[in-house]
Amino acid sequence: MKNKYGFCKGLAALVLLMLCALTIKDNAYAQTAKTYKILFIGNSHTYYNDMPNIFKGIAKADGIDCEVSSITSAGYKLSQFADTTDTYGSLVYEALTKNTWDYVVVQENRAVLVEKEYKAESAVNTLHSLIKKAGAKMIIYATQPNNIGSTFSVNSTSFYLTDLQIEQILTRNNFKIANDYEGLVAASGTNFMRVMADYPDITLYRTDNLHPTVAGSYLAACTIYYRMFNKSPYGNKFLPGSEYDTDKLISKLAMDDALILQQIADGRLLINTHYTTINKGQSSKLTATFTANAKNETLTDYKNNIIWDSTNLAGVSINKLTGEFTALKTGKYQVMATTDSGLICYSTIDVKQPATSLTIKEDKILKVVKGYSGQYTTEMGPSDTTDKITWESDLPSVVSVNSNGYITAKKVGIAKITATTTSGIKVVHYVRVKLKTPTGVKLTKKSKKITKKKKSYRVTVKWTKNTNAVKYYVYRRLSTKRSYTRIATTTKPKYIDTKVKKNKKYYYKIKSIYSNTKLNSNKTPAYAIVIGK
Known part of the structure; x- marks a missing residue:
């Protein structure tokens, strides 16, 4: 028997079952598909041309769903975003403490990175702690330099830097900070320089020679996307006039330029480790890999052989061809891998010198009374040791000791104080907290x-x-x-x-x-x- 829609009852039931099955399958997919929560923190280099949403469009065209949020303000520095008393700093704090994120993209003011890099590192130290607690991975967006160079001031001395010199400093310092805080670097500035060298007709800068055009923001978004998701933007369908550019964010970008920018951002150079701890006198080896789509025509004129160098050969020497290096002096140093196509990546080498001796100058048994406080004086050898000392009291209710070897006698008793170097040398001293001498006689x-x-x-x-x-x-x-x-x-x-x-x-x-x-x-x-x- 047919119903009024022309279906047999049995066939209608079968179709209904199939539709239900498809609905259940679609719902299951919707429940399992991940939506990445991403927060952008930066100044005008981040918000110009609505770059975060260009990034979102690139991800969407590749089948990746992103929920993108931004906290930005013109001219801002990361130290301001890290300050809870600042208007935007309080917004950052609230965003990081009341939400969970997958990635947080931070962007520093270029003048800070050139003139006062230590302030950038201090701000990242504060922000990274919050980012980590929010469950996110930190990505540093390394922006482009001034197009025609600029004058900077360090320690009251002014000097002029070309665009290439600025970019080298920005990239090096961004890598230095990221490597110390388990972050990744999206080296957009490097890609800017590569485009300007090989495709000078593509306009990446506005007339102020500082801020990006839509092409510049598209290149930055491609660079961040690749670093975040490990998926090349080459062949991505978020293009001018495409169905994915629903908000016309890149409608002013020429199609040919967009394809070239994808190809530039497709070339990538990665070092196997961004942070190595090694003892003075020891040797090790780094490896680096260059990747690019086989059809990428922009890189066919280059050999892309990897060359190694050290920013301080007195601290770390490195073989330019093999990546084998030797630690010569204690301290933190950067080594870099480069290609003739303009790619660059940095790794940090942290050279340590283990202690070979530890002495505490105070008496083996220190006799004090309740209320006494004082600090142990220590001496480690050799003189260039990088070891730190940790302190421990077996009875902190009797005698407490802090991280600097400062003791406080709290009540009568005997406590064992142990000093241990990073390399494992231990020295034990004792503190006797005796009865106080009678008073009021x-x-x-x-x-x-x-x-x-x-x-x-x-x-x-x-x-x-x-x-x-x-x-x-x-x-x-x-x-x-x-x-x-x-x-x-x-x-x-x-x-x-x-x-x-x-x-x-x-x-x-x-x-x-x-x-x-x-x-x-x-x-x-x-x-x-x-x-x-």
Whole structure:
């Protein structure tokens, strides 16, 4: 029997089942397909031409779904974005602490990287901690230099740099920072220079010779996309007039130029490791790989052989052809791999010198009282060791020690303090926190008639109670004697000496006693009293 739509009931049921199956399959795909959350942080180099959304379009054309957000402001530095008291800095903090991200793309002001690179590193140190907690990978967007060069000032000295010199500094310092903080570098500035060398007719800069045109932003987006997803932009369908450019972001970009920019961004050079720790005197080897699509015509005129160099040959020497290097001097150094097509990549070599000796100059057993604080002084050899010392107390409730070897005596007891170098040398010292020496000692004398011709004399000795003492020792000597004799043991902070005679001068000392005799207090100074006639 057919229904009013012309289907048999059985066939209609079969079609319904098939549609349900397809719906379930589509829903399952929608549930498993990942949407990448990406945050861009930067200044006008990032927001010009809506570059983050150009990036999003490239990803979408390649089947990658991205949720892109941006926090940008003209002229801003990363130190401002890292400052929670700054308007935009507070937005960055909120974005990184209240959300999770897959990638965070950060872009520094070029003047900071040239003039005060240490400020850029300090800002990244703050931001990277937040980025890591947000579950994201950090990518540093290394921007283009000034098109016609510029004047900079370092330590009150002004000097002029060409565009190539600026780009080299920007790229090197961006890699230096990224390598220290497990980040990646999207070297857009390098690609700018490659385009300008081989395709000078493509206009990458606006008339201000600083900010990018749509072509420049498209090149930057291609570079970031490749570094982030490890997928070449070569052949990507996000092109001018394509169905993917729904917002007309690149409508002013010539098709031929777009294809060339994809080919430029397709060439990539990577070093096998971005950070190597090695001991002074040792040797190792780096490897690098050049990749490009076999059909990429822009690279056919180049050999793309990889050449190695070191930014400081006194620190690290390297074989230009093989990448074999030797650590010569302690410190952090950069080595670079380059190709004749203009690609460059940096790796950091951290040269260490393990300690061979460690001494603590203070006594093996330090005897102190509660409330004492002081710092151990140490000496490591050799003189150029890069080892650090970690400190540990086995009883921090008795004696605490901080990361700089600064100790604080908190209560009576014995603590073992261990100093350990990075290379594993250990030195053990002890701190005895003894009872405090009794204070508030007072002597009073009194006489009492026994008969008309005879009197008895006594001296009352009092002191301040020590709650940690289990008992006290009382010592006495006559002025005519040199040594003290212990004359009493008492659990109270008081003793009455009845064995004194008139016309004599007596000296008294008190000592607090603990359950562990090693922690007894010192004796008090001598207190004297004269028994009159």
